[in-house]
Amino acid sequence: MPILTLENVSFESKQQKIIKNIDLSVEEGAFLTLTGPSGSGKSTLLKLIASLITPTDGKILFENQFQSSFQLTDYRQQVSYCFQQPALFGATVKDNLVFPFLVRDEEFNQEMVQEHLELVDLPTSFLDKKITEISGGEKQRVALIRNILFLPKILLLDEVTSGLDEKSKEIVLELIRLIHTKGVTVLKVTHDEIEIQEAEHIITIVKGEILNGTAGGE
Amino acid sequence: MEQLAVNNLSLVLAFALVLVAVFVSSKEKLGLSKDILYGIVRAVIQLSIIGYVLTYIFQLNNLVLTSAMSLFIVVNASWNAYKRNPSTQKNYWHSFSAIFISTYITLGILVLSGAIRFIPSQIVPISGMIASNSMVAIGLCYRSLNKQFHDQRQQVLEKLALGATIKLASLPILRESIKTGMQPTIDSAKTVGLVSLPGMMSGLMFAGVDPLHAIKYQIMVTFMLLSTTSLGSIIAGYHAYKNYFNHDLQLLDEEETE
Ligand SMILES: Nc1ncnc2c1ncn2[C@@H]1O[C@H](COP(=O)(O)OP(=O)(O)O)[C@@H](O)[C@H]1O
Ligand SMILES: [Mg+2]
Numbered sequence: 112m113p114i115l116t117l118e119n120v121s122f123e124s125k126q127q128k129i130i131k132n133i134d135l136s137v138e139e140g141a142f143l144t145l146t147g148p149s150g151s152g153k154s155t156l157l158k159l160i161a162s163l164i165t166p167t168d169g170k171i172l173f174e175n176q177f178q179s180s181f182q183l184t185d186y187r188q189q190v191s192y193c194f195q196q197p198a199l200f201g202a203t204v205k206d207n208l209v210f211p212f213l214v215r216d217e218e219f220n221q222e223m224v225q226e227h228l229e230l231v232d233l234p235t236s237f238l239d240k241k242i243t244e245i246s247g248g249e250k251q252r253v254a255l256i257r258n259i260l261f262l263p264k265i266l267l268l269d270e271v272t273s274g275l276d277e278k279s280k281e282i283v284l285e286l287i288r289l290i291h292t293k294g295v296t297v298l299k300v301t302h303d304e305i306e307i308q309e310a311e312h313i314i315t316i317v318k319g320e321i322l323n324g325t326a327g328g329e
Numbered sequence: 330m331e332q333l334a335v336n337n338l339s340l341v342l343a344f345a346l347v348l349v350a351v352f353v354s355s356k357e358k359l360g361l362s363k364d365i366l367y368g369i370v371r372a373v374i375q376l377s378i379i380g381y382v383l384t385y386i387f388q389l390n391n392l393v394l395t396s397a398m399s400l401f402i403v404v405n406a407s408w409n410a411y412k413r414n415p416s417t418q419k420n421y422w423h424s425f426s427a428i429f430i431s432t433y434i435t436l437g438i439l440v441l442s443g444a445i446r447f448i449p450s451q452i453v454p455i456s457g458m459i460a461s462n463s464m465v466a467i468g469l470c471y472r473s474l475n476k477q478f479h480d481q482r483q484q485v486l487e488k489l490a491l492g493a494t495i496k497l498a499s500l501p502i503l504r505e506s507i508k509t510g511m512q513p514t515i516d517s518a519k520t521v522g523l524v525s526l527p528g529m530m531s532g533l534m535f536a537g538v539d540p541l542h543a544i545k546y547q548i549m550v551t552f553m554l555l556s557t558t559s560l561g562s563i564i565a566g567y568h569a570y571k572n573y574f575n576h577d578l579q580l581l582d583e584e585e586t587e
Contacts, residue, residue, distance in 0.1 A: 163490060165577050183578045188492035200484035201501070214492045257491055 112175070114139040114296050115160065115190075115265060120169035122155055122319075129155045131319040132169070137265075137298070142291050144310035145300045152319040153300045154195060157267045160298070161192035173265075188214065191263035195270040195300075196247070197254035204245070204253050205238040211260045227256045230289070232282050248279025255283060259290055266290060268299040272306065386449045395449040399436075399456040403428050406460035410565070413468035415475040417585065418572035423565060424467060431463045431560035432456060435553045444549050455553075458529070462514065462554050463561035470510035470562045471569055477502040478573045478580075485580055495578055499570045506570075510562030514554050521551060 115137040122130040129152050137143060145153050158164045160171060162183050171178040173190060199207050208227075212219045225235050231252040242250070251271055258266060268287065272280045284306070291297050299306075307313060315322040347369055354361040386394055407425040414424070436452070436459060445451040478485065481502060488498035496503075521527060522544075526534075529550045533543040573581055 161490060162577065163486065163579060165579070179577075184492045184494055186492075187490060191492075192490045194483075194487060194490065197487055198483040200481075200487060210488065210491060210493070213497060254487075257487075 112139065113137055113172075114141075114174060116170075116172040116175075117160070118170045118172070120159060120166045120171060122152075122159055122164065123167040129319050130159065130166075133319075133321055135314075135321065137296060139264075140291075140294055140296055141312065142297045142310075143299070143312050143314055144307060145298060145314045145316060146302065146307055147316035147322070149302075151316045153316050154269050155319075156316065157192055157269050157298065157300060160265070161190055161267055162186055163192065184214070188261065189263050190265045190267065191258040192267040193255055193258045193269060193271055195273065197250060199242040199250055199253060202241060203238065204240045204242060207242070207253055207257055208238065208260065211257055215261065223260065224256075227260055230286055231256065246276075246279075248275045251275060251283060252279065252286075255286060259286075259295075262290070262293060262295055265296045265298065268297065270300050270302065272301060272303055383449075383453065386453065390449060392447075395447070395452050398449065398453050399432075402453070402456045402460050403432055406432075406464040410464045410467040410471070414471040414569065416471070416569070416572050418581070419471075419569070420572070423568035427467055427561045427565035427568070428460055428463045430564055431557045432459045434560060435459050435557045438556070439549070439553060458550065459553060459557045463557045466510040466514065466558035466562050467565040469513070470506045470566050473506040473509040474502060474566065474569055474573075477505060478570075479583065482580065482583070489578060489580060495571065495574045499573070503566050503570050507559075507562045507566045510566070511555075511558050514558040518551050518555065521547065 113136040115135075117133050117135040120130060120133045120135075121128060133156065145156070147153055155164070159166055162171075162178055162181075165179075173181065173186065178186065200210075201207060208224050209219050224238070228235060228237060233249065233252060237245075237249075237253075245253070255271065266287075271287075272283055275283065280303075287297060287299065301307065313323070347365065350365050351362045353359070354365060382398075386398055404425070407421065407428045410428060411419060411421045411424040436456060439445045439455065440447055440452075445455055478499075485498050485502070489495070517525075517527075527547060527550065530540075530543045530547040533546055534540055575581055
């Protein structure tokens with residue numbers, strides 16, 4: 112059973128058609144790698160799936176139900192989007208890692224957060240770091256923890272390794288692999304040659320359309 | 330009231346003060362002479378009209394008319410607060426409800442506590458004072474909201490993507506804006522009497538009321554302005570942040586809100 116289905120999805124903004132009649136079906140537990148030229152609509156597609164923008168045409172189904180039928184706050188906790196070059200918010204790293212608990216009305220669980228920091232090779236003391244004082248690679252790792260502290264069903268990753276140093280990139284990729292083995296369906300946008308070579312299922316997007324027809328997932 | 334010596338003749342003579350401004354303007358080529366004279370003419374006409382209207386209202390001392398005059402002030406203040414909102418999604422009724430509620434809760438407490446009486450010579454000027462301060466606070470609150478939704482756009486988007494409600498995603502912005510709306514009132518409460526003698530107190534002393542009596546009124550005014558600006562900012566802020574989102578809990582494009 113597909114966990115995610117796009118039926119004839121289009122997105123138009125300012126008389127410009129950015130996504131054109133995309134059909135896509137993603138099996139539960141799949142790992143899709145999306146690539147394509149800059150400006151081809153990859154981020155727009157992920158944002159549509161994440162319900163951060165609404166298709167101007169077509170339907171998106173998650174677990175066989177229309178996206179529009181969900182409480183969107185719940186939906187976004189299940190279909191979690193990680194931005195390309197996230198900004199982080201608040202003052203400290205902790206503000207960011209408290210947020211997933213706030214969203215779910217839960218008590219902050221220090222142990223749970225520590226475990227996740229360890230996974231991305233950051234010390235516990237990192238919680239008190241000011242967000243203005245950490246590197247791009249560290250920011251991206253913190254951002255990713257926000258998405259996966261509570262495992263989503265689908266993880267949408269928008270060029271999360273681009274511009275990262277080798278060490279951060281390796282840590283991030285390793286974390287994504289781990290998340291996938293836990294059964295999370297992953298859709299990852301990347302330009303990275305090696306990542307594309309190693310990918311099982313590649314979807315190429317050009318000018319808002321899917322180029323190759325292998326869009327089946329598992 | 331004997332100390333008050335403003336009569337028609339002295340007003341005409343005081344017109345020399347306007348000529349000072351006109352003289353400075355023409356000497357320094359500020360190009361303001363016409364503006365100054367136009368401003369003066371408007372002020373004289375508006376004040377004359379309001380003088381006659383108020384005299385009539387005060388003499389009539391009619392409950393309905395007094396309330397109507399107070400409401401007229403609230404409607405105008407709301408319109409001005411509304412115009413100060415830079416967002417294109419703004420809604421007049423948000424400003425109106427904020428000023429209406431903040432003004433009449435404050436006024437209600439003043440009347441019920443016996444601090445002022447429900448007579449036109451007290452209700453009308455106090456309504457004006459409260460509503461105009463509420464208007465200024467709400468205007469500041471709106472501008473702060475707009476600036477922060479612009480500056481912190483990416484942060485709000487990230488919070489929404491993590492499944493936050495629009496309120497949770499806006500909370501720091503909302504708090505900061507409400508603070509911004511209240512800040513001038515709090516600041517002036519701190520310096521009142523040291524830096525400036527506010528209008529109410531000055532006016533009373535001018536009219537011959539002894540300072541110890543005048544400060545009691547000023548303390549009351551400080552209380553009422555704190556209450557009004559906090560209520561006004563909170564109500565306006567909690568309405569207005571929603572303007573930046575659509576029904577799908579998405580942050581609107583900047584072109585749609587600016
Ligand atoms: N909110 C928007 N409004 C208008 N145009 C947009 C918007 N977002 C993206 N675009 C345009 O849509 C196209 C695709 O953008 P994007 O999805 O970011 O591409 P990619 O992620 O593949 O580089 C670009 O031409 C971009 O300028
Ligand atoms: Mg992109």
